[in-house]
Amino acid sequence: MTALRDRVRAAADAALADVADLRQYWLDTQTAWEIVDEASSPDAGFAAEFFGTARFSSTPERRQELSTRADDYLQRYLAAAVVQQLYAIFDGYVLGLVRLWLLAHPRHLIRTGRGQQTRQVSLAAVVNAPDRAAVLEEIVEREVRDVAYLSLKDQLETLRKLVSLGRPDDDERAALIELKATRDLLVHGDGVVTADYLAKAGSLARFADGERMQLPDVYLSASFDLVRGVIAAMIDAAVAKAGDAPARG
Amino acid sequence: MPAPALPSPPAADDALLTVETPQNAAPIIRLPIERTEAVSQALSDAGVRHWIQNPYPSLAGGWRRKILLTHAADVAAVQKVLDDVAGQ
Numbered sequence: 539m540t541a542l543r544d545r546v547r548a549a550a551d552a553a554l555a556d557v558a559d560l561r562q563y564w565l566d567t568q569t570a571w572e573i574v575d576e577a578s579s580p581d582a583g584f585a586a587e588f589f590g591t592a593r594f595s596s597t598p599e600r601r602q603e604l605s606t607r608a609d610d611y612l613q614r615y616l617a618a619a620v621v622q623q624l625y626a627i628f629d630g631y632v633l634g635l636v637r638l639w640l641l642a643h644p645r646h647l648i649r650t651g652r653g654q655q656t657r658q659v660s661l662a663a664v665v666n667a668p669d670r671a672a673v674l675e676e677i678v679e680r681e682v683r684d685v686a687y688l689s690l691k692d693q694l695e696t697l698r699k700l701v702s703l704g705r706p707d708d709d710e711r712a713a714l715i716e717l718k719a720t721r722d723l724l725v726h727g728d729g730v731v732t733a734d735y736l737a738k739a740g741s742l743a744r745f746a747d748g749e750r751m752q753l754p755d756v757y758l759s760a761s762f763d764l765v766r767g768v769i770a771a772m773i774d775a776a777v778a779k780a781g782d783a784p785a786r787g
Numbered sequence: 788m789p790a791p792a793l794p795s796p797p798a799a800d801d802a803l804l805t806v807e808t809p810q811n812a813a814p815i816i817r818l819p820i821e822r823t824e825a826v827s828q829a830l831s832d833a834g835v836r837h838w839i840q841n842p843y844p845s846l847a848g849g850w851r852r853k854i855l856l857t858h859a860a861d862v863a864a865v866q867k868v869l870d871d872v873a874g875q
Binding site: 540565568572576577606608609610612613698731749750752754755756757759785 | 805809810811813815838839840841843844845847851855857858859868872
Protein backbone atom coordinates (compact mmCIF):
# COMPACT_ATOMS: atom_id res chain seq x y z
CA MET A 539 0.00 0.00 0.00
CA THR A 540 1.29 3.46 -0.87
CA ALA A 541 2.35 5.54 2.10
CA LEU A 542 0.67 8.89 2.69
CA ARG A 543 4.06 10.61 2.76
CA ASP A 544 4.77 9.34 -0.77
CA ARG A 545 1.47 10.68 -2.04
CA VAL A 546 2.12 14.00 -0.30
CA ARG A 547 5.56 14.29 -1.87
CA ALA A 548 4.26 13.30 -5.29
CA ALA A 549 1.50 15.92 -5.10
CA ALA A 550 4.00 18.62 -4.13
CA ASP A 551 6.46 17.58 -6.83
CA ALA A 552 3.68 17.72 -9.43
CA ALA A 553 2.60 21.17 -8.24
CA LEU A 554 6.18 22.47 -8.30
CA ALA A 555 6.68 21.07 -11.80
CA ASP A 556 3.49 22.85 -12.91
CA VAL A 557 4.74 26.13 -11.41
CA ALA A 558 8.08 25.76 -13.21
CA ASP A 559 6.38 24.94 -16.52
CA LEU A 560 4.01 27.88 -16.19
CA ARG A 561 6.88 30.26 -15.41
CA GLN A 562 8.77 29.07 -18.49
CA TYR A 563 5.64 29.44 -20.64
CA TRP A 564 5.22 32.99 -19.37
CA LEU A 565 8.85 33.95 -20.10
CA ASP A 566 8.96 32.21 -23.48
CA THR A 567 5.67 33.75 -24.57
CA GLN A 568 6.91 37.18 -23.59
CA THR A 569 10.04 36.66 -25.67
CA ALA A 570 8.05 35.40 -28.63
CA TRP A 571 5.80 38.45 -28.63
CA GLU A 572 8.73 40.84 -28.23
CA ILE A 573 10.32 39.27 -31.31
CA VAL A 574 7.09 39.59 -33.27
CA ASP A 575 6.71 43.16 -32.06
CA GLU A 576 10.24 44.11 -33.09
CA ALA A 577 9.99 42.31 -36.42
CA SER A 578 6.75 44.13 -37.16
CA SER A 579 8.48 47.49 -37.10
CA PRO A 580 8.02 49.90 -40.02
CA ASP A 581 11.23 48.50 -41.51
CA ALA A 582 9.09 46.75 -44.10
CA GLY A 583 11.97 45.13 -45.93
CA PHE A 584 13.18 43.34 -42.87
CA ALA A 585 9.69 42.46 -41.72
CA ALA A 586 8.81 40.99 -45.09
CA GLU A 587 11.92 38.79 -44.95
CA PHE A 588 11.19 37.77 -41.40
CA PHE A 589 7.59 36.86 -41.89
CA GLY A 590 7.90 35.63 -45.46
CA THR A 591 4.54 35.24 -47.07
CA ALA A 592 2.72 33.92 -44.03
CA ARG A 593 -0.87 34.94 -44.40
CA PHE A 594 -1.18 36.24 -40.85
CA SER A 595 1.53 38.81 -41.34
CA SER A 596 2.00 39.28 -45.07
CA THR A 597 0.95 42.89 -45.28
CA PRO A 598 2.47 45.95 -43.61
CA GLU A 599 -0.95 46.77 -42.21
CA ARG A 600 -1.27 43.38 -40.59
CA ARG A 601 2.21 43.63 -39.17
CA GLN A 602 1.38 47.03 -37.73
CA GLU A 603 -1.70 45.48 -36.15
CA LEU A 604 0.44 42.79 -34.56
CA SER A 605 2.85 45.35 -33.19
CA THR A 606 0.02 47.46 -31.84
CA ARG A 607 -1.62 44.53 -30.12
CA ALA A 608 1.52 42.92 -28.74
CA ASP A 609 1.64 45.02 -25.59
CA ASP A 610 -2.05 44.57 -25.00
CA TYR A 611 -1.64 40.81 -25.26
CA LEU A 612 1.36 40.83 -22.93
CA GLN A 613 0.07 43.26 -20.31
CA ARG A 614 -3.50 42.10 -20.11
CA TYR A 615 -4.17 38.64 -21.44
CA LEU A 616 -0.90 36.80 -20.87
CA ALA A 617 -0.27 38.24 -17.42
CA ALA A 618 -3.88 37.71 -16.33
CA ALA A 619 -3.94 34.13 -17.58
CA VAL A 620 -0.66 33.38 -15.81
CA VAL A 621 -1.89 34.80 -12.49
CA GLN A 622 -5.08 32.75 -12.70
CA GLN A 623 -3.22 29.57 -13.61
CA LEU A 624 -0.63 30.11 -10.90
CA TYR A 625 -3.30 30.50 -8.27
CA ALA A 626 -5.15 27.46 -9.62
CA ILE A 627 -2.01 25.37 -9.11
CA PHE A 628 -1.73 26.50 -5.50
CA ASP A 629 -5.45 26.02 -4.89
CA GLY A 630 -5.29 22.53 -6.35
CA TYR A 631 -2.29 21.70 -4.19
CA VAL A 632 -4.00 22.80 -0.96
CA LEU A 633 -7.23 20.97 -1.78
CA GLY A 634 -5.23 17.90 -2.80
CA LEU A 635 -3.48 17.93 0.56
CA VAL A 636 -6.83 18.21 2.37
CA ARG A 637 -8.13 15.26 0.32
CA LEU A 638 -5.09 13.08 1.00
CA TRP A 639 -5.21 13.81 4.71
CA LEU A 640 -8.91 13.18 5.10
CA LEU A 641 -8.68 9.91 3.17
CA ALA A 642 -5.79 8.74 5.34
CA HIS A 643 -7.32 10.04 8.58
CA PRO A 644 -11.12 10.00 8.08
CA ARG A 645 -11.71 10.59 11.76
CA HIS A 646 -10.82 14.20 11.04
CA LEU A 647 -14.09 14.43 9.13
CA ILE A 648 -15.91 14.37 12.43
CA ARG A 649 -14.24 17.51 13.73
CA THR A 650 -13.43 19.43 10.56
CA GLY A 651 -16.97 19.66 9.30
CA ARG A 652 -16.94 23.35 10.22
CA GLY A 653 -19.46 22.98 12.99
CA GLN A 654 -21.18 19.91 11.65
CA GLN A 655 -20.74 16.92 13.86
CA THR A 656 -22.27 14.56 11.33
CA ARG A 657 -22.16 14.15 7.58
CA GLN A 658 -25.24 12.75 5.94
CA VAL A 659 -24.85 10.14 3.24
CA SER A 660 -27.68 9.01 1.02
CA LEU A 661 -28.89 5.45 1.37
CA ALA A 662 -28.30 4.97 -2.35
CA ALA A 663 -24.66 5.97 -1.97
CA VAL A 664 -24.20 3.42 0.80
CA VAL A 665 -26.05 0.65 -0.99
CA ASN A 666 -24.25 1.25 -4.27
CA ALA A 667 -20.79 1.58 -2.75
CA PRO A 668 -18.68 -1.56 -3.02
CA ASP A 669 -17.20 -1.08 0.43
CA ARG A 670 -16.69 1.30 3.34
CA ALA A 671 -13.71 2.94 1.66
CA ALA A 672 -15.89 3.98 -1.29
CA VAL A 673 -18.42 5.58 1.05
CA LEU A 674 -15.64 7.49 2.78
CA GLU A 675 -14.22 8.61 -0.55
CA GLU A 676 -17.54 10.13 -1.51
CA ILE A 677 -17.81 11.91 1.83
CA VAL A 678 -14.27 13.21 1.51
CA GLU A 679 -14.96 14.47 -2.03
CA ARG A 680 -17.96 16.38 -0.76
CA GLU A 681 -15.90 17.83 2.07
CA VAL A 682 -13.18 18.91 -0.37
CA ARG A 683 -15.78 20.50 -2.65
CA ASP A 684 -17.10 22.47 0.32
CA VAL A 685 -13.61 23.55 1.32
CA ALA A 686 -13.01 24.72 -2.26
CA TYR A 687 -15.73 27.34 -1.82
CA LEU A 688 -14.21 28.76 1.35
CA SER A 689 -12.04 31.85 1.40
CA LEU A 690 -8.33 31.13 1.16
CA LYS A 691 -7.96 32.16 4.78
CA ASP A 692 -10.53 29.56 5.82
CA GLN A 693 -9.08 26.94 3.47
CA LEU A 694 -5.68 27.32 5.09
CA GLU A 695 -7.29 27.22 8.53
CA THR A 696 -9.06 23.98 7.58
CA LEU A 697 -5.75 22.53 6.47
CA ARG A 698 -4.07 23.73 9.67
CA LYS A 699 -6.66 21.92 11.76
CA LEU A 700 -5.98 18.75 9.80
CA VAL A 701 -2.22 19.02 9.95
CA SER A 702 -0.26 21.94 11.34
CA LEU A 703 2.59 22.54 8.90
CA GLY A 704 3.80 25.93 10.13
CA ARG A 705 3.67 27.27 6.58
CA PRO A 706 2.53 29.47 5.01
CA ASP A 707 3.63 31.87 7.74
CA ASP A 708 1.76 35.12 8.41
CA ASP A 709 3.56 37.13 5.72
CA GLU A 710 3.16 34.38 3.13
CA ARG A 711 -0.49 33.98 4.05
CA ALA A 712 -1.12 37.72 3.55
CA ALA A 713 0.67 37.68 0.19
CA LEU A 714 -1.28 34.61 -0.95
CA ILE A 715 -4.54 36.28 0.04
CA GLU A 716 -3.57 39.35 -2.02
CA LEU A 717 -2.78 37.06 -4.95
CA LYS A 718 -6.19 35.44 -4.59
CA ALA A 719 -7.82 38.89 -4.41
CA THR A 720 -6.04 39.86 -7.63
CA ARG A 721 -7.18 36.62 -9.25
CA ASP A 722 -10.78 37.27 -8.12
CA LEU A 723 -10.66 40.79 -9.54
CA LEU A 724 -9.48 39.44 -12.90
CA VAL A 725 -12.05 36.66 -12.98
CA HIS A 726 -15.10 38.42 -11.56
CA GLY A 727 -14.38 42.08 -12.24
CA ASP A 728 -13.23 44.06 -15.22
CA GLY A 729 -9.80 44.71 -13.79
CA VAL A 730 -10.77 47.92 -12.03
CA VAL A 731 -9.92 47.87 -8.33
CA THR A 732 -12.94 47.56 -6.07
CA ALA A 733 -13.63 47.86 -2.37
CA ASP A 734 -13.84 44.06 -2.29
CA TYR A 735 -10.25 43.77 -3.53
CA LEU A 736 -9.07 46.36 -1.01
CA ALA A 737 -10.83 44.55 1.83
CA LYS A 738 -9.32 41.21 0.86
CA ALA A 739 -5.82 42.46 0.10
CA GLY A 740 -5.58 44.67 3.18
CA SER A 741 -2.24 46.39 3.64
CA LEU A 742 -0.82 44.58 0.61
CA ALA A 743 -3.27 46.21 -1.82
CA ARG A 744 -1.26 47.34 -4.84
CA PHE A 745 -3.70 49.83 -6.32
CA ALA A 746 -6.28 52.29 -5.05
CA ASP A 747 -10.04 52.10 -5.45
CA GLY A 748 -11.06 52.75 -9.08
CA GLU A 749 -7.57 52.30 -10.55
CA ARG A 750 -7.00 49.79 -13.32
CA MET A 751 -5.20 46.72 -11.99
CA GLN A 752 -1.81 46.11 -13.55
CA LEU A 753 0.31 43.00 -13.42
CA PRO A 754 3.92 44.09 -13.88
CA ASP A 755 6.57 41.43 -14.35
CA VAL A 756 8.01 42.06 -10.91
CA TYR A 757 4.64 41.15 -9.37
CA LEU A 758 4.37 37.94 -11.35
CA SER A 759 7.97 36.99 -10.53
CA ALA A 760 7.32 37.57 -6.83
CA SER A 761 4.11 35.53 -7.06
CA PHE A 762 5.96 32.63 -8.66
CA ASP A 763 8.58 32.78 -5.89
CA LEU A 764 5.85 32.95 -3.26
CA VAL A 765 3.87 29.94 -4.49
CA ARG A 766 6.97 27.87 -5.18
CA GLY A 767 8.48 28.74 -1.80
CA VAL A 768 5.33 27.96 0.17
CA ILE A 769 4.74 24.62 -1.55
CA ALA A 770 8.39 23.64 -1.12
CA ALA A 771 8.33 24.60 2.56
CA MET A 772 5.14 22.63 3.15
CA ILE A 773 6.57 19.42 1.68
CA ASP A 774 9.02 18.46 4.40
CA ALA A 775 6.64 19.31 7.21
CA ALA A 776 3.80 17.38 5.56
CA VAL A 777 5.98 14.37 4.85
CA ALA A 778 7.20 14.32 8.45
CA LYS A 779 3.67 14.60 9.80
CA ALA A 780 2.44 11.88 7.46
CA GLY A 781 4.74 9.39 9.18
CA ASP A 782 4.06 5.81 8.17
CA ALA A 783 0.34 6.24 7.67
CA PRO A 784 -0.98 4.46 4.58
CA ALA A 785 -2.62 6.52 1.85
CA ARG A 786 -6.14 5.69 0.77
CA GLY A 787 -8.24 6.48 -2.25
CA MET B 788 17.82 23.21 -47.49
CA PRO B 789 18.98 25.73 -44.91
CA ALA B 790 16.84 28.79 -44.50
CA PRO B 791 18.26 31.93 -46.08
CA ALA B 792 19.95 34.26 -43.65
CA LEU B 793 17.76 37.10 -42.50
CA PRO B 794 18.96 40.64 -42.98
CA SER B 795 19.92 42.38 -39.78
CA PRO B 796 17.37 44.90 -38.60
CA PRO B 797 18.64 48.38 -37.94
CA ALA B 798 19.59 49.06 -34.37
CA ALA B 799 17.05 51.16 -32.56
CA ASP B 800 17.91 54.80 -32.09
CA ASP B 801 18.34 54.80 -28.35
CA ALA B 802 19.69 58.30 -27.98
CA LEU B 803 16.18 59.64 -27.56
CA LEU B 804 13.77 57.53 -25.60
CA THR B 805 10.06 57.89 -26.16
CA VAL B 806 6.97 56.98 -24.22
CA GLU B 807 4.91 54.59 -26.31
CA THR B 808 1.17 54.47 -25.83
CA PRO B 809 0.04 51.08 -27.12
CA GLN B 810 -3.62 50.54 -27.83
CA ASN B 811 -5.57 49.28 -24.79
CA ALA B 812 -2.37 48.89 -22.77
CA ALA B 813 -0.46 51.04 -20.33
CA PRO B 814 2.30 53.32 -21.64
CA ILE B 815 5.78 51.85 -21.91
CA ILE B 816 9.35 52.92 -22.53
CA ARG B 817 11.67 50.59 -24.46
CA LEU B 818 15.35 50.93 -23.79
CA PRO B 819 18.62 49.04 -23.82
CA ILE B 820 19.16 47.10 -20.63
CA GLU B 821 22.21 49.14 -19.62
CA ARG B 822 20.18 52.35 -19.48
CA THR B 823 17.46 50.92 -17.28
CA GLU B 824 18.87 51.95 -13.93
CA ALA B 825 19.50 55.59 -14.87
CA VAL B 826 16.08 56.05 -16.44
CA SER B 827 14.33 54.30 -13.57
CA GLN B 828 16.13 56.56 -11.10
CA ALA B 829 15.11 59.66 -13.06
CA LEU B 830 11.49 58.50 -13.08
CA SER B 831 11.61 57.80 -9.36
CA ASP B 832 13.10 61.22 -8.69
CA ALA B 833 10.23 62.75 -10.66
CA GLY B 834 7.70 60.73 -8.66
CA VAL B 835 6.60 58.64 -11.64
CA ARG B 836 5.28 55.24 -10.62
CA HIS B 837 6.78 52.58 -12.85
CA TRP B 838 7.98 48.98 -13.01
CA ILE B 839 11.01 47.53 -14.76
CA GLN B 840 9.92 44.63 -16.92
CA ASN B 841 11.80 41.44 -17.76
CA PRO B 842 14.68 41.72 -20.24
CA TYR B 843 14.21 40.33 -23.73
CA PRO B 844 16.64 39.60 -26.56
CA SER B 845 16.63 42.08 -29.42
CA LEU B 846 16.77 40.93 -33.03
CA ALA B 847 19.36 43.67 -33.53
CA GLY B 848 21.53 42.12 -30.83
CA GLY B 849 21.84 42.70 -27.12
CA TRP B 850 19.10 42.78 -24.54
CA ARG B 851 16.40 45.31 -24.01
CA ARG B 852 13.82 46.05 -21.37
CA LYS B 853 10.56 47.88 -21.12
CA ILE B 854 9.60 50.18 -18.31
CA LEU B 855 5.90 49.92 -17.59
CA LEU B 856 3.97 53.01 -16.52
CA THR B 857 0.52 53.22 -15.00
CA HIS B 858 -2.52 53.70 -17.19
CA ALA B 859 -2.96 57.11 -15.59
CA ALA B 860 0.61 58.24 -16.27
CA ASP B 861 1.07 61.81 -17.53
CA VAL B 862 2.76 60.87 -20.81
CA ALA B 863 3.92 64.42 -21.59
CA ALA B 864 5.52 64.79 -18.15
CA VAL B 865 7.26 61.43 -18.46
CA GLN B 866 8.53 62.35 -21.93
CA LYS B 867 10.00 65.52 -20.42
CA VAL B 868 11.87 63.37 -17.88
CA LEU B 869 13.23 61.21 -20.71
CA ASP B 870 14.27 64.25 -22.71
CA ASP B 871 16.09 65.61 -19.67
CA VAL B 872 17.88 62.29 -19.22
CA ALA B 873 18.95 62.34 -22.87
CA GLY B 874 20.20 65.90 -22.51
CA GLN B 875 22.42 65.12 -19.56
